[in-house]
Amino acid sequence: MQSKEHIVIIGGGFGGLHAAMALRNTNIRVTLIDKRNFHLFQPLLYQVATGGLSPADIATPLRTVFKRYRNIRVVLGTVRKVDLEQKLVYLERQKFSYDKLILAAGASTHYFGKDQWAEVASGLKTIEDATTIRSRVLSAFEMAELEKEPNIKAALLTFTVIGGGPAGVEMAGAIAEIARITMRCDFRNINPSLARIILIEGNERILSAYPEKLSVKAQKTLSKLGVEVLTGAYVTGIRQGTLTLKSANGSRSIASQTLIWAAGVKAASVSAILAKHYNLITDHSGRIIVNPDCTIPDFPNVYVIGDMAHFQTKGKDMLPGVAPVAMQQGRYVANHILKKKTGPFKYTDKGNLAVIGRKSAVAFRGNIKLSGAIAWILWIFVHLLFLVGAENRILVAIQWGFNYVTFGQSARLIVNNRNAC
Amino acid sequence: MQSKEHIVIIGGGFGGLHAAMALRNTNIRVTLIDKRNFHLFQPLLYQVATGGLSPADIATPLRTVFKRYRNIRVVLGTVRKVDLEQKLVYLERQKFSYDKLILAAGASTHYFGKDQWAEVASGLKTIEDATTIRSRVLSAFEMAELEKEPNIKAALLTFTVIGGGPAGVEMAGAIAEIARITMRCDFRNINPSLARIILIEGNERILSAYPEKLSVKAQKTLSKLGVEVLTGAYVTGIRQGTLTLKSANGSRSIASQTLIWAAGVKAASVSAILAKHYNLITDHSGRIIVNPDCTIPDFPNVYVIGDMAHFQTKGKDMLPGVAPVAMQQGRYVANHILKKKTGPFKYTDKGNLAVIGRKSAVAFRGNIKLSGAIAWILWIFVHLLFLVGAENRILVAIQWGFNYVTFGQSARLIVNNRNAC
Numbered sequence: 001m002q003s004k005e006h007i008v009i010i011g012g013g014f015g016g017l018h019a020a021m022a023l024r025n026t027n028i029r030v031t032l033i034d035k036r037n038f039h040l041f042q043p044l045l046y047q048v049a050t051g052g053l054s055p056a057d058i059a060t061p062l063r064t065v066f067k068r069y070r071n072i073r074v075v076l077g078t079v080r081k082v083d084l085e086q087k088l089v090y091l092e093r094q095k096f097s098y099d100k101l102i103l104a105a106g107a108s109t110h111y112f113g114k115d116q117w118a119e120v121a122s123g124l125k126t127i128e129d130a131t132t133i134r135s136r137v138l139s140a141f142e143m144a145e146l147e148k149e150p151n152i153k154a155a156l157l158t159f160t161v162i163g164g165g166p167a168g169v170e171m172a173g174a175i176a177e178i179a180r181i182t183m184r185c186d187f188r189n190i191n192p193s194l195a196r197i198i199l200i201e202g203n204e205r206i207l208s209a210y211p212e213k214l215s216v217k218a219q220k221t222l223s224k225l226g227v228e229v230l231t232g233a234y235v236t237g238i239r240q241g242t243l244t245l246k247s248a249n250g251s252r253s254i255a256s257q258t259l260i261w262a263a264g265v266k267a268a269s270v271s272a273i274l275a276k277h278y279n280l281i282t283d284h285s286g287r288i289i290v291n292p293d294c295t296i297p298d299f300p301n302v303y304v305i306g307d308m309a310h311f312q313t314k315g316k317d318m319l320p321g322v323a324p325v326a327m328q329q330g331r332y333v334a335n336h337i338l339k340k341k342t343g344p345f346k347y348t349d350k351g352n353l354a355v356i357g358r359k360s361a362v363a364f365r366g367n368i369k370l371s372g373a374i375a376w377i378l379w380i381f382v383h384l385l386f387l388v389g390a391e392n393r394i395l396v397a398i399q400w401g402f403n404y405v406t407f408g409q410s411a412r413l414i415v416n417n418r419n420a421c
Numbered sequence: 422m423q424s425k426e427h428i429v430i431i432g433g434g435f436g437g438l439h440a441a442m443a444l445r446n447t448n449i450r451v452t453l454i455d456k457r458n459f460h461l462f463q464p465l466l467y468q469v470a471t472g473g474l475s476p477a478d479i480a481t482p483l484r485t486v487f488k489r490y491r492n493i494r495v496v497l498g499t500v501r502k503v504d505l506e507q508k509l510v511y512l513e514r515q516k517f518s519y520d521k522l523i524l525a526a527g528a529s530t531h532y533f534g535k536d537q538w539a540e541v542a543s544g545l546k547t548i549e550d551a552t553t554i555r556s557r558v559l560s561a562f563e564m565a566e567l568e569k570e571p572n573i574k575a576a577l578l579t580f581t582v583i584g585g586g587p588a589g590v591e592m593a594g595a596i597a598e599i600a601r602i603t604m605r606c607d608f609r610n611i612n613p614s615l616a617r618i619i620l621i622e623g624n625e626r627i628l629s630a631y632p633e634k635l636s637v638k639a640q641k642t643l644s645k646l647g648v649e650v651l652t653g654a655y656v657t658g659i660r661q662g663t664l665t666l667k668s669a670n671g672s673r674s675i676a677s678q679t680l681i682w683a684a685g686v687k688a689a690s691v692s693a694i695l696a697k698h699y700n701l702i703t704d705h706s707g708r709i710i711v712n713p714d715c716t717i718p719d720f721p722n723v724y725v726i727g728d729m730a731h732f733q734t735k736g737k738d739m740l741p742g743v744a745p746v747a748m749q750q751g752r753y754v755a756n757h758i759l760k761k762k763t764g765p766f767k768y769t770d771k772g773n774l775a776v777i778g779r780k781s782a783v784a785f786r787g788n789i790k791l792s793g794a795i796a797w798i799l800w801i802f803v804h805l806l807f808l809v810g811a812e813n814r815i816l817v818a819i820q821w822g823f824n825y826v827t828f829g830q831s832a833r834l835i836v837n838n839r840n841a842c
Contacts, residue, residue, distance in 0.1 A: 036835065037559060037563065037833070037834065037835045038833075038834050038835075051477075054475035054476065054477040054478065054832075055475065055834060055836070056472075056475040056831060056832035056834055057475065059834055060831070061607075061831070061833045061834070063604070063607035063608070064607070064829065064831065064833075067606045067607050068606065070609075073609045074607075075566075075567065076563040076566075076567075076835075077567070093567070094567055127834065127836055128836065128837050131836075138458060142458065142497040145496075145497075146496065146497075146498070146512075146514070146515055183484070185488045185489065186482075186484035186485070186488050186495075187484070188491075188494045389831065390823075391819075391820070391823045391827075391829075391831050392831070394819060395816060395819060395820070398812075398815060398816060398819065399812070399816070402811075402812045406812075408485060408812075410477060410481070410482070410485065410810065410812050410813070411475075411477035412458070412459075412482045412485075413458065413459050413476060413477055413480055413482070413548065414457065414458045414459075414497075415476070415548055415549065415552075416549050
């Protein structure tokens with residue numbers, strides 16, 4: 001017999017997926033709400049953006065994941081309102097009452113108040129972001145091939161990635177590789193390997209959350225790939241085809257047709273709505289500050305996890321917005337609900353990895369630091385391991401094999417997105 | 422040394438691709454113009470539309486195909502005008518002069534004067550068509566899961582394919598399979614296997630170009646899959662959510678949320694523009710009537726091939742709009758240009774194949790007729806053989822293996838297209 005307890009989970013990302021999986025085959029009713037019909041493996045999104053993988057390779061239909069677990073129901077819908085007092089979640093046309101709520105709606109691209117930049121400088125959080133970037137990058141080369149005016153041609157062949165965290169580093173490295181290696185012989189009027197790829201970082205070094213030694217390694221590898229790394233530089237303006245920068249040396253502008261924004265994320269919009277209604281404290285990125293057990297003040301039946309949560313243990317840094325934190329929090333809150341766990345959430349840091357290019361990555365875990373081919377092989381295995389579904393693992397492994405051997409990226413399709421220009 | 426002869430090919434489909442390939446490594450300069458940056462294997466498009474394959478699995482970047490052949494240049498652009506007297510092809514901003522021209526721009530969906538139907542009843546000619554249909558089919562199930570009103574729910578679970586040729590038969594069979602098999606356990610409020618799938622054909626039998634025995638086989642197999650086949654029925658009206666039909670029994674209307682148009686194609690728009698300017702004769706689908714050597718009257722340096730051409734040998738039927746005709750014509754005109762061939766084009770009919778569902782297809786070649794599992798295995802091998810690129814062949818084979826064993830279709834993503842509703 002099923003108990004009456006009903007858990008609503010908002011979001012089928014790493015946090016929500018792992019919470020629901022930990023509640024499968026229990027006597028608890030679970031409703032998992034997501035606005036998309038698939039779980040997306042965001043760490044590999046940059047490879048979709050550069051034509052190395054197809055969207056479906058890194059996405060798994062949520063219904064496929066849960067089809068055999070009859071206590072779990074998947075609902076496709078966008079949350080419009082959450083009433084924490086009445087314990088109700090409202091979608092466009094439906095509402096769901098809950099006993100316990102897990103908020104795991106993730107994050108979206110943060111333009112720090114300059115939302116008008118979104119049109120020109122795409123973020124990289126969704127499948128559509130990735131295919132938009134893919135179309136823009138490939139179209140820029142195509143337009144350059146036909147362009148006669150040298151200044152316009154140069155702007156078309158300049159690609160700028162804003163933000164030198166892991167996502168920006170991976171993106172810049174991947175664009176450099178398709179320009180310098182994959183498409184080297186593809187054109188007749190332009191030499192793609194002369195393309196400029198610029199990576200802009202506000203801090204004094206890229207990968208600022210990594211040990212300094214690895215930042216230096218990463219910067220050297222990027223330079224070898226021909227990426228110009230500008231540190232200590234802030235973007236002050238973005239228009240179609242140009243961006244302006246400010247650094248200690250003053251201001252400058254760069255003519256660059258393709259701009260990619262990897263400079264920050266903010267918690268999903270439901271976070272701000274809730275915070276305003278219920279006087280919750282949020283940080284500068286809209287994350288809700290949570291209790292040691294991932295609940296929120298005054299509402300012990302409401303959990304906030306993953307990129308929506310600001311989780312801090314006294315005297316320590318806030319937990320970073322990475323997949324392992326969300327996964328562990330998801331499993332923790334499920335076990336907290338099942339009363340298998342009672343103490344506070346403890347994060348086990350299994351290490352950090354960022355890939356830069358072919359046979360090159362950086363990794364660290366505590367005091368252990370790795371770089372080069374070893375880190376790259378580690379990166380491959382970790383990512384294949386955490387991909388959802390055997391089919392996706394095999395498909396990705398085969399495409400990586402082909403990409404490695406042929407230097408190709410076969411998913412280089414220019415397609416029409418609603419967001420594509 | 423390169424000769425001065427310059428061949429322009431418009432279109433990188435089966436005809437244009439095979440013409441260009443036959444001209445590779447010769448002393449002829451070739452410019453291949455296409456509005457898309459990839460060759461698309463259209464015969465498998467219906468599998469993208471039902472989530473069995475990803476777009477990139479059946480698409481190959483044209484630049485990848487030709488990168489090593491320096492006498493071939495690929496240009497991404499849309500042809501605006503062709504001046505046969507001045508021998509000039511105009512794109513948006515460029516023009517190209519040619520000595521010989523190969524027109525191979527293919528076909529688009531034909532609504533027989535009812536272009537307003539396009540918005541509601543998507544055709545299946547492009548990647549975007551396929552992802553639009555995929556999103557609509559999957560969204561209909563998702564909306565039905567949340568719908569309470571029985572009439573609306575029934576319309577959401579009714580899928581209508583208009584046109585009982587090979588494309589319509591394959592599409593109807595594939596929708597029946599995802600409803601009855603793949604998604605059988607995916608929902609909690611609806612039973613997808615109760616979905617209605619309707620196939621409408623104006624002729625007295627489906628697959629009317631096939632031997633009657635195979636039409637009967639195909640109809641029986643579709644019925645077993647639960648597809649309602651309505652023959653001798655014409656669509657007289659289409660609105661969002663409804664279509665009206667006329668048959669010998671009178672008129673009727675069907676409430677159906679998802680409509681797919683597989684009832685006809687017409688030659689690419691460049692065909693009509695040329696025909697008007699140069700008094701060329703076209704058939705009712707806008708195909709240009711060509712000479713026995715695939716040239717057009719008065720212009721022996723202009724070839725028209727594939728779905729743009731109406732090719733007829735005296736006393737015989739017009740050649741059908743299928744890939745093998747286009748491929749053979751492409752190779753023929755290339756050899757005609759190279760003066761390796763001088764006589765008229767002769768089509769070698771290697772047979773026809775249409776798949777209906779799991780372990781079921783129909784095939785014929787002359788008097789040899791096949792159906793069932795044997796035809797299905799033949800279909801698999803032929804399609805893998807003609808896919809472009811080893812990587813795509815392996816990826817498709819693996820996904821078919823998984824789909825067969827797991828009864829799944831893992832690319833079931835709902836994404837935003839410009840055309841999606």
